[in-house]
Amino acid sequence: MRINILQHTPNEGPGSIKEWSISRGHEIYVYHPYQFNGVLPTANETDMLIILGGPMSPNDSDEWILNERKLIKELLDHNTPMFGACFGAQQIAKTLGCSVGKALKEVGWAPVYLKSDAIEGLPQKLVALHWHEEMFEIPDQAELLFSSDLLENQGFVMNHRVIGLQFHFEPQADDVREIVVNDAQYTEGSLLKKSPKEILNHSVPEENKEVMFKLLDYITK
Template identity: 70%
Template structure:
């Protein structure tokens, strides 16, 4: 399987998604469209991973629009897609749904399972949040997760698409990279966590297992 990853900022990489790819002996190709304006074609994509970033799907930057053209082709082809944060918003935007201002959640906070569509997921997990925009749940999709501050934290649709507003993919090294480079973003957030607070929080070991479960589900 060829996994094409769209990375949107240097400090938010694929994390445990890369470990899943290696476990299954897949090939992973990481694109940086924000810097090089290069995207894969639909024909060479078996699984698309769309990661987070500081930009908004409401921006009119050329690569953001081209990225949605790719997503639309893959949705039509029923190619598996996983989106985190900005990535999930891009999927919703491609489907015609609004991206709006939401509560600024930065740090670790629980998310609660809202659907039994994907078997054997835990009822509650501690996830990393790093966002202040949110998506509408697309028609035909199931609400997958909610948090105390935001209902629309995740969706799953057609056994092929998952979008999460938060992050299961970062591991300990990834978390440190995010925080040391983007720690100023923690200011004035509703979780009231500082960069130091976040760095002191161990990444829950179950998040990697759940990330594997989600990718297994959309690719099986």
């Protein structure tokens, strides 16, 4: 299976998603449309789409952001497996006609709570990395999957093929270090009140990779 990954900033890579792809025998192709003149894959060459996070907003008018949503729409129409993290989840929701707007700023490690039994074997509570201050509405076709203490709409699942998460399960220890050392200033004003040092000193929960694998297995079965 060809997995096309849309990466939107240098310090937010696929993390454990890459490990899952390798372990399942898939090939990954990583695109950087924010940097390389909006280059995107076509729907015909996409067996699965991963849409990662980034500092931009789906409400921005950059041509590549709009073209991403055209690709998402085409793949949704073809029932192609799709996973979105943060900005990626917002892009999926926006494509489905939902609004994306300002939310309480959450930056750092904080718990999320399972709100659906659609996917078997997921813990009721997990600690995830948050790095956002916008939120999506839950699409009508989707089911609420996760909530946090500060924000209800933290994740959704749709049609056994699409998952969007406002937070991050995919970063491993090296990824967290890369995020923090390059974007430490973003912690300012977060209601989680976690310093860059505190975020760096918090170990990545072992179950996060396991859950990430389960989510990806679910949408590709």
